[in-house]
Amino acid sequence: GDSVTQMEGPVTLSEEAFLTINCTYTATGYPSLFWYVQYPGEGLQLLLKATKADDKGSNKGFEATYRKETTSFHLEKGSVQVSDSAVYFCALSSNTGKLIFGQGTTLQVKP
């Protein structure tokens, strides 16, 4: 079945460091791919999305490119801030319409 695998956390970075959170997927067909962010005590917020191969999603300085050849959708940001500290979930939209989530990666950014 469809699945999403994220790099394990926690990821701890200093402010202004470069961020990469790896995400790979297994799916039949051509799923849409998403990154959601969850701040402490809150629900999930859509961070960015890509709906077809080679699409680049971007928002708030974060980027991810849909790579069909490597079945990946890695999240990157050039310079993280303390306010980026949160849990990040990679997800795909399966052919049944359901979201399949990765296990989540906790990011902690220190001043």
Add this chain to the structure above:
Amino acid sequence: DAMVIQNPRYQVTQFGKPVTLSCSQTLNHNVMYWYQQKSSQAPKLLFHYYDKDFNNEADTPDNFQSRRPNTSFCFLDIRSPGLGDAAMYLCATSREVPGVNIQYFGAGTRLSVL
């Protein structure tokens, strides 16, 4: 402005005492979902409504029920909460579009069971 609203944000109930969580949306989306999220885990889908059609996940306990009286509102009923049901409950909505399913989440209700 909040588009998916969950009430209350925090709910405390007693072991075995029925509890209802509510979700409303201003997006006019035809699909509504309920997820359970335990600490440090990904959300787990309990069930969803496609319009009025209820779709239960195979591993959702019978203790969990849902109602959707109209497009805007959806309720999660836990008939006899156990200690293991303490979790964050997330409501989400989407407009069903072929090939793309963007779900919008509420802020969640954190349920404690004493």
